[in-house]
Amino acid sequence: MAADPVPSGAADATLPPPVPVYFVAEQTGISAEAMGNALLVQFPDVRFERHRIPFITSIAEARKAVEILDAAMKGPRQPLVFTTIADDTISGVLRSSRAPIIDFVSSHLGQLERILGSRALHLAVRVHGVQDQERYDRRMQAVEYAIEHDDGESLRHYDDADVILLAPSRCGKTPTTMYLALQHSVFVANYPLVPEDLETIDLPDPVRKLRTRCFGILTTPERLSEVRNERRPDSVYASIEQCRWELKRAEIMFRAHRIPTVNSSAKSVEEMSTVILQHLAKA
């Protein structure tokens, strides 16, 4: 959750206290957090404790945020404040805090105004709002489509898929499917390659005519066995031999049909999705 402390190994009384980090925003704080995290990872030896202060849209709320920040200044570690506040008045109130503020918007807006030859709004704008209803509805439809077509649930509308993820069970199809739908409005179906599918080199019937939209997911036998053991401990299904066989057969199938693949063993859903999107953009 947003306020979770960053994982930092076992608690240890000799460790210095974590640095409190505040993401202050007019809206959700998602952008401020994304920006802040890209910087904080550059300090792997420092422990951080993250807090979001979202929906700061009035002077009164900004003053309350300043109180929180000034209170944090009395703690053992100086806090960090990341903000994307664009409204000059709200931003001015925030700057009255004694806490150091890393302001992502105002520090770059001037440069952008010069390059674009256009004046910025300097007002709160909903970056993660609904904005374009049609676009938003399509995104929600992509999520519904993903759920309906998860794990071969419904084979009816594969034709509508932008991409069809193929993989043996538990290689990471579902979370990647959901991420692509939710964050990128991509219509993603996924099809589980069961052992019967893998006995032949042919593509399974439901996806045979849709080869160009297929994308394979592979992993290592060790990782697959580990994940499967959580679900069905000590089963044939989870055995390293079975995992090795399924992955080998899947790889042969993908290669035979020139289906691009991504390996999920050391990649997050964000990274896999980026690889898939890059491929779609080129196709």
Next chain:
Amino acid sequence: MAADPVPSGAADATLPPPVPVYFVAEQTGISAEAMGNALLVQFPDVRFERHRIPFITSIAEARKAVEILDAAMKGPRQPLVFTTIADDTISGVLRSSRAPIIDFVSSHLGQLERILGSRALHLAVRVHGVQDQERYDRRMQAVEYAIEHDDGESLRHYDDADVILLAPSRCGKTPTTMYLALQHSVFVANYPLVPEDLETIDLPDPVRKLRTRCFGILTTPERLSEVRNERRPDSVYASIEQCRWELKRAEIMFRAHRIPTVNSSAKSVEEMSTVILQHLAKA
């Protein structure tokens, strides 16, 4: 998709060409894009055409990126480049481009180093990587849990839920559930309030003992009717009267049990999720 042009009304030959925007990153480009978008929304009258150039981890790849950017400099509009590149060598190659570069990491890293009294890595770090396997696995489990407990699918493990979303059909439970699971590792179940549930003021049996974990979603009768009409046109289910009745009854139920609510009619899943997370953080 990443390279989609921003919606900007009907195509019009008299409109100036869009400004090409490049998000250049060592990893997925998600942070650079989040940061860039928070700035670009400040220029609602300018059309942008977004492109991601991810996974730039070598000097050779950085040079290729520079070629793309320099080619864009020959176009009708000067391009914008947003980057989070932390590696000093890669960053140096990128700066050899003639395109203006808005560098989110290096422009703030010095300030952070001073505040933290610690030297930054100045190396590529995977912000959206797997990093902590245990933490990542929990996130994937949250996605699985969300799918298994979507729309009252399985009532078995409601006890494990961090939050249970309650709402009449089509109020936006599912996408919000998926977002909370995928982005925040929250275990979310959702329970659809069917008309029979709404005939009484009592909470439905499966969630009765879990009141403190419930969160209600409401919307406007007009929006609900619109969404339902897409699924079942001209049905009683989609009629404005039925929608009004269900929402009214749900509201009465939520109020009677002091269940917090959020209105989905004008809020995105990100905004609803932020409201729910704020509530969880306080609870």
